[in-house]
Amino acid sequence: MSVTTDQRDLIEDLDARFQERRAQVPLLAQRAEGEGLTQIRSPEDMVPLLFPHTTYKSYPESLIAKGKWGQMNRWLDSLSTYRVADVDVAGVEDVDDWIDRLEAAGHMVSSSSGTSGKGSFLNKTRADRDTSSRNMLDCLAELGLPPENKWNFIPVGPETSLSSHIAMREMLAASYRSPDSIELPPTSAPGGHHRYMSRLQAMRRAMADGTAAPDEVAQFEAEAAGRQQQNEERLHHFAQQIRERRSERFFFSSQFPNLYRLTEILREMGVEDGDLTGENALTTGGGLKGTSLPDDYQSKIYRLLNIDPSRFLHYYSMQELNLRMPKCLAGRYHVPAEVVLLVLDKNGETLAPVSDGQVEGRAGFFDTTVDGRWGGTISGDKIRADLGGCPCGRPGTTVFDQISRYSDLKDDDKITCAGTMDAYVRGFIED
Structure with a gap:
């Protein structure tokens, strides 16, 4: 051949x-x-x-x-x-400390949440992070959404303390957020992300094999409930301001589960399909992360938030890749x-x-x-x-x-x- x-x-x-x-x-x-x-x-x-x-x-x-x-x-x-073995780890107490120490040495480690089990760690450089940021802007511009500071920028989340997530959010905010945009909630993401996820995995194993003490389970459930409550407060913060500024343009950055929960809160506040009249936009990647949603969850989101497919950057990618495969109007990832x-x-x-x-x-x-x-x-x-x-x-x-x-x-x-x-x-x- x-x-x-x-x-x-x-x-x-x-x-x-x-x-x-x-x-x-x-x-x-x-x-x-x-x-x-x-x-x-x-x-x-x-x-x-x-x-x-x-x-x-x-x-x-x-x-x-x-x-x-x-x-x-x-x-x-x-x-x-690039070599990692000689990075100083004196005084490191947990995974979060370790990643911070690596990042200080120029290794921008990307990590999975570990929600389905053991977490993964990928070494990246500032060049990798810059490439990914440029690619995001290129994908949005190709869709017809070039960087313009004319939007209410809504980083719905989920919110984490991971530096890669923070860097992407700040880049999008700098590129699209208007001077009078909706303010972010006063509370920040819970710290110690990997510390918490490690404890979550350990607790799941202990509960599965029957070795978890009742007081340990109760303490962990209380912490989990507190994190969930903080997320709810964040979504209510956004929903309240969206309802008050429903004719303005919104740029949403979110995974589907949190975005769907935002629409539920808006509906609870009396917002109906057609009430938001701005030509709103959305970017999202990833699936449902194990969350169960109705079969028509996407159409419900688009109708309530007034997001036309031509203003929706949906892409296929993974943390092993710098670049995204954007989805076209024919339903294919390129x-x-x-x-x-x-x-x-x-x-x-x-x-x-x-x-x-x-x-x-x-x-x-x-x-x-x-x-x-x-x-x-x-x-x-x-x-x-x-x-x-x-x-x-x-x-x-x-x-x-x-x-x-x-x-x-x-x-x-x-x-x-x-x-x-x-x-x-x-x-x-x-x-």
Whole structure:
């Protein structure tokens, strides 16, 4: 089969990035050596070099429980472009302290909430964070929403103390918030995010195995209720001012569960469909995060908040990527030119077969803009992609909006190489 010029250029670009990163990222070098790969000659060569998403949570939990922050440095170092092992961890008491110490040294660690279990940690640089911010503005501008300080900016949330969330919120506020915009609530996000999530996981395990003392459960439930109450107060703060300024323009930044709760509060206050008359906008990513909402939750949000699809930036992405795949009016997510989509079989071992220009399987990506790590990842998502353009008229690869997680399907989220990658990582910690 002949190779087109574009394919040849892509392979050359992938190989150039591979040659650069394998000299910088210890785990990539070991994986390449184990696979006998010294050069990228085809897209198939990339498959064994993609890191399963679970790799970024492959540290032994005992390291955090016992405060072995030096070994956590070594674990993160094995996955990083720039060295982490020598970051001073004297006096670090918990994960929040550890991340603060890393950030002070220039490592802008991105972390998952850990709501479904063990949290993941990805090393990023300021360049990664800047790239992601620019991409957000580019996506909004392409939608017809260029930066203009003419909006009531409403960062609905959820609100956290994570610096990556704060940086994105502040960037959007600086780009879109008007001088007389609705003020943020006086209360700030609860601190110690990872400290709280670690305790939440421990409490869930203790409750499951029957070792949680009643007073411990009661104390934790009271703290959880306090956090929920603070979130409710934040949403009521926004709802009250939205009701009073219903003819003005609002720019909402939110995940769907909190946004839906905001609409419930507005309806409780007597606001009905059609009462908000400003041409309002919304940006959101991610799914429901385990929250159960009515089947028509999206249409209810759009009607009450007066958000037309042409003013709604919905995108598909993940923390392993700097860039977003924005959703077009035809309902497809568009893969940017800087991201290579590699659709794999369920186990992540080979490229899935293409039929009539479409392919279905496990989503793998290589983000060429990633600076702090190796840019290749195998996700937990089952997708269907079209390699031949989109009904909206734009060229390039698109992903259909029926995206599911293998962990939610009968097919368990098992990636064949995950165990091998974990073994490599343990070797770096134990050396």
